[in-house]
Amino acid sequence: MTDRYERTEVITILDHEYTLKAPPGGEQTLLQAAEMLQQALATTKKQFPALVGDRLLVLTAMNVCSQLIEARQLHQQQLAQAQGQVEATVESLARTLAKE
Secondary structure, three states, X not given: OOOOOXXXXXXXXXXXXXXXXXXXXXXXXXXXXXXXXXXXXXXXXXXXXXOOHHHHHHHHHHHHHHHHHHHHHHHHHHXXXXXXXXXXXXXHHHHHHHHO
């Protein structure tokens, strides 16, 4: 069986190195995710300077997950709104065409 994750990247999080494999073309996403995590950790550390290690990582992960949930909810609301607008436009076009 061929390993589709051929490229490895070494990232450092909280002074620990992690060797991670990325799928072809996914290396940039992996590096961006690592950078995003580093920034989130720095933000959490500023808010809670006494936190270290696992506690810092868990609180940061919870904050990131909360942001992701909020973004998903906003996306769903915007998608529903766009679908409603498309349906209204289709109905308007259908009425206009029916009059002709």
